[in-house]
Amino acid sequence: MAAHRRASGPPTKELLRECAHDVVDVAEGIRGVCARTSSVLFAPALTSSAHRRPRTGLAARWALLRALTNKQGLGGSAIVAPDGVGHLLGAAGEALGRESLAAQVAVTSLRLRIAAVLLDHPEFEHDPGIRRLTEAVTAARDPEAVRALRTLFKDQGAQHALAGLTPILAELLAVRGLLDEDPLNDETAWALAVGRDLTADPVTGLGTSRLFAVDQGEGATARSVELSVRERQGIADEGSFLGFLRNIDLLSVDGRVLVQEVRGPDGVLRYVVQAPGTAPGRPRHDSPQDFADAWRNLFMADSPYTRSVLLAIRRHGIPRGADLALLGHGEGGTALMNLAQDDEFCRAYRVTHVVAVGSPVGDKRPADPRTWVAGITNRYDIVPGPDGRGAGALAPHPNRYEADYAGPDREFPLCHMLRVYIEHLETVIPRTAQDIDLALTPYRGPVELTRVYQLQDRAHPPEGYPFLAVPTTSLPTSAGPVDVPVRYYDSSAAHLCYPVDTDVARSLLPDVTWMVPTRLGRRALAVLSLYEHRCTTIGPYTELGLSILVDDLWRPHAYDIAVDLLRRVDLRRTGRYVVSLAVGTEEARAVAAEVWGQPAVHGSAAVDLQGRELHVEAPELGLSVEGGPGPGVRCPEVDWVLYGRRGDSTVRTLVRAHGRLQLHGRPRVRLRLDGAHGPLARHLQILELDTVRPRFVLSSRRFMARRSAGAVLPR
Amino acid sequence: MATESRPATASPELLAYVDDLRVDADRMDGYAQRLRGAAATLGGCAGTPEWSGAALERQAVACTAAAAQLRSAATALLAHATERNARPRRPGHNHEGTDTR
Numbered sequence: 001m002a003a004h005r006r007a008s009g010p011p012t013k014e015l016l017r018e019c020a021h022d023v024v025d026v027a028e029g030i031r032g033v034c035a036r037t038s039s040v041l042f043a044p045a046l047t048s049s050a051h052r053r054p055r056t057g058l059a060a061r062w063a064l065l066r067a068l069t070n071k072q073g074l075g076g077s078a079i080v081a082p083d084g085v086g087h088l089l090g091a092a093g094e095a096l097g098r099e100s101l102a103a104q105v106a107v108t109s110l111r112l113r114i115a116a117v118l119l120d121h122p123e124f125e126h127d128p129g130i131r132r133l134t135e136a137v138t139a140a141r142d143p144e145a146v147r148a149l150r151t152l153f154k155d156q157g158a159q160h161a162l163a164g165l166t167p168i169l170a171e172l173l174a175v176r177g178l179l180d181e182d183p184l185n186d187e188t189a190w191a192l193a194v195g196r197d198l199t200a201d202p203v204t205g206l207g208t209s210r211l212f213a214v215d216q217g218e219g220a221t222a223r224s225v226e227l228s229v230r231e232r233q234g235i236a237d238e239g240s241f242l243g244f245l246r247n248i249d250l251l252s253v254d255g256r257v258l259v260q261e262v263r264g265p266d267g268v269l270r271y272v273v274q275a276p277g278t279a280p281g282r283p284r285h286d287s288p289q290d291f292a293d294a295w296r297n298l299f300m301a302d303s304p305y306t307r308s309v310l311l312a313i314r315r316h317g318i319p320r321g322a323d324l325a326l327l328g329h330g331e332g333g334t335a336l337m338n339l340a341q342d343d344e345f346c347r348a349y350r351v352t353h354v355v356a357v358g359s360p361v362g363d364k365r366p367a368d369p370r371t372w373v374a375g376i377t378n379r380y381d382i383v384p385g386p387d388g389r390g391a392g393a394l395a396p397h398p399n400r401y402e403a404d405y406a407g408p409d410r411e412f413p414l415c416h417m418l419r420v421y422i423e424h425l426e427t428v429i430p431r432t433a434q435d436i437d438l439a440l441t442p443y444r445g446p447v448e449l450t451r452v453y454q455l456q457d458r459a460h461p462p463e464g465y466p467f468l469a470v471p472t473t474s475l476p477t478s479a480g481p482v483d484v485p486v487r488y489y490d491s492s493a494a495h496l497c498y499p500v501d502t503d504v505a506r507s508l509l510p511d512v513t514w515m516v517p518t519r520l521g522r523r524a525l526a527v528l529s530l531y532e533h534r535c536t537t538i539g540p541y542t543e544l545g546l547s548i549l550v551d552d553l554w555r556p557h558a559y560d561i562a563v564d565l566l567r568r569v570d571l572r573r574t575g576r577y578v579v580s581l582a583v584g585t586e587e588a589r590a591v592a593a594e595v596w597g598q599p600a601v602h603g604s605a606a607v608d609l610q611g612r613e614l615h616v617e618a619p620e621l622g623l624s625v626e627g628g629p630g631p632g633v634r635c636p637e638v639d640w641v642l643y644g645r646r647g648d649s650t651v652r653t654l655v656r657a658h659g660r661l662q663l664h665g666r667p668r669v670r671l672r673l674d675g676a677h678g679p680l681a682r683h684l685q686i687l688e689l690d691t692v693r694p695r696f697v698l699s700s701r702r703f704m705a706r707r708s709a710g711a712v713l714p715r
Numbered sequence: 716m717a718t719e720s721r722p723a724t725a726s727p728e729l730l731a732y733v734d735d736l737r738v739d740a741d742r743m744d745g746y747a748q749r750l751r752g753a754a755a756t757l758g759g760c761a762g763t764p765e766w767s768g769a770a771l772e773r774q775a776v777a778c779t780a781a782a783a784q785l786r787s788a789a790t791a792l793l794a795h796a797t798e799r800n801a802r803p804r805r806p807g808h809n810h811e812g813t814d815t816r
Binding site for chain 2: 013015016019022023026029030033036037040043045046049050053055056057059060062063064066067070072073074075101104105108111112115119142
């Protein structure tokens with residue numbers, strides 16, 4: 001949702017935030033009024049006296065019912081009761097589409113909060129979660145917005161996108177709490193959302209018995225795993241602050257925790273626990289069930305992550321009373337701070353240092369007052385301080401160190417990435433790095449032992465299970481090591497299929513005799529593929545690619561394509577040769593070019609394929625796609641074979657997909673080219689695809705996929 | 716608020732509900748003011764979403780209407796709570812105290 005400017009004046013993002021907070025507080029108040037009025041309506045004292053004096057009793061109950069159900073007042077479903085007649089009446093009000101005033105006010109607060117986030121971080125406008133939320137809350141009428149939002153909260157497919165909305169997670173939980181039929185649900189989340197004190201909160205921590213009792217049975221686990229050869233080479237063998245941070249950056253892909261034993265300058269063996277956070281748009285190892293779980297992982301002391309780190313420390317066998325330094329990024333920093341707040345943990349080990357980078361440490365106090373705590377936050381990073389509540393200024397204290405700086409990178413999630421924090425510590429705030437290094441002097445010595453622990457949540461299957469539970473191997477690329485197959489956990493795609501002139505299509509293929517376009521009658525088939533990858537093992541990115549259907553590389557036959565469609569993908573001989581490709585991130589470009597041999601360039605695009613209309617805007621690439629794919633029919637899942645070129649060889653990549661695919665026979669989609677900007681637009685222009693409509697479109701609003709490493713063929 | 720007489724024999728529980736309803740009605744008026752205040756605060760600033768003023772005003776009006784309805788409900792409940800003493804007793808029919816708890 002774009003915030004429209006209508007008057008000159010001071011910037012309003014703080015005002016919007018404050019107003020949103022005030023409005024949600026009003027919503028909570030209205031909800032309370034509804035609950036109290038409902039309890040009067042169904043009070044036993046009134047029921048019994050109304051039986052004895054029905055004339056005035058009935059009038060009183062009628063007046064109460066009217067106050068609770070009047071559409072102009074508290075609203076149709078304002079009756080709040082956990083069960084009985086009241087619950088039925090409340091549910092009936094909702095079913096009749098008469099949403100309560102409290103819910104409508106809550107949605108207004110959420111809309112204000114979204115507007116505030118977009119003023120500060122306009123890049124969020126293209127975030128899939130914000131997009132879905134915006135679609136829901138900008139319905140023409142308030143009650144419709146409430147209903148759309150309620151539906152969205154129940155939509156399992158939307159949970160992943162919503163869980164990534166760190167800057168407004170608090171408001172989402174507050175609003176969900178208000179839309180919930182039971183006002184007592186999610187009390188803790190609501191209290192966090194409105195900044196109220198909690199009985200079990202991140203500031204005071206949980207009771208030791210609860211935290212220490214959870215390592216039995218199902219749930220969080222930590223097992224020792226080996227580092228790959230390449231990773232071993234990157235791990236620091238000498239204790240230093242930046243060295244520890246680089247270790248964490250190396251591990252940040254799949255929920256591993258590092259424990260190092262360091263011999264200090266005084267000859268004492270000490271232990272350093274290093275915990276990474278999770279990157280937005282990448283699969284989570286502990287697979288939160290919905291966005292409330294994601295919040296729990298971020299802020300609650302009993303989160304599976306905190307428990308897993310505790311198990312890793314125990315598994316390592318650190319002796320009681322040993323000196324311990326805890327260093328973490330993002331969620332890892334939160335988990336370690338939770339441990340440092342725990343009395344029993346601090347009785348078992350002497351936690352000398354806690355260093356949290358990009359974590360909401362705020363004014364949390366460690367259980368041992370001697371523990372030295374440092375927090376480093378980029379002011380533009382919204383994970384440490386959603387709504388300014390998390391990263392408040394630390395009170396001056398000899399054992400506290402705060403570095404809150406304005407980094408050059410404002411864009412989220414870039415400004416939250418540890419790699420960027422490390423760069424800033426080297427170039428923007430080198431003094432901070434020196435100060436923390438100095439504080440960590442007892443840990444600056446040779447590393448004697450390094451062990452890595454894999455954190456797992458046994459209570460839930462891994463994300464994408466079973467389709468994406470496959471063995472992987474690591475391949476080097478210029479953007480760092482990449483696990484293949486690359487796994488796509490949450491993607492949308494539309495493939496626009498155009499019949500094109502065979503000779504023109506042939507001119508775009510490599511200059512070899514044996515690669516020829518597949519003929520469909522007298523024409524070849526060009527496919528413009530549009531992807532929005534919201535969660536993948538190489539991070540979220542957009543992908544626009546042009547490919548041409550080609551025959552078997554060795555023994556081409558007419559109708560190969562028809563036979564191939566009946567074959568398993570790994571047995572197919574035809575495929576799509578990728579003529580040009582534009583992807584939204586450097587990592588994706590490196591993988592496409594170096595692993596799959598596809599001619600990829602880096603180019604950002606705004607892609608929305610989940611609505612009734614397709615919207616693609618890529619001004620950088622000089623193209624846009626607009627229009628509705630039209631009515632579709634369900635068709636079998638299509639796996640693809642993609643061909644690329646590396647030197648004199650052809651690279652064959654299998655793409656396996658799992659999701660609902662639809663065939664649209666009468667698309668009204670139109671490609672527009674705004675001058676030639678790079679190879680993709682040029683190739684589209686050569687094929688003149690902007691002058692015609694696609695013959696048919698294959699689309700999938702949500703699917704999972706895995707792309708194998710490319711097999712090099714001697715052709 | 717108008718002064719009203721409350722017979723000492725009226726059910727204290729129902730009278731407490733009456734007071735609660737009136738307090739909640741005042742609260743709803745307060746919420747209306749807060750929503751209008753938010754609309755006014757946002758009204759003069761750049762970057763404010765166009766829809767916000769109308770939405771907040773609409774919800775403020777609903778709060779005021781709800782306050783009026785809660786007061787009506789409080790009045791009706793008070794009438795019910797005090798009714799027994801206004802009703803003449805039937806001769807020979809002694810129920811005094813049986814419906815108070």
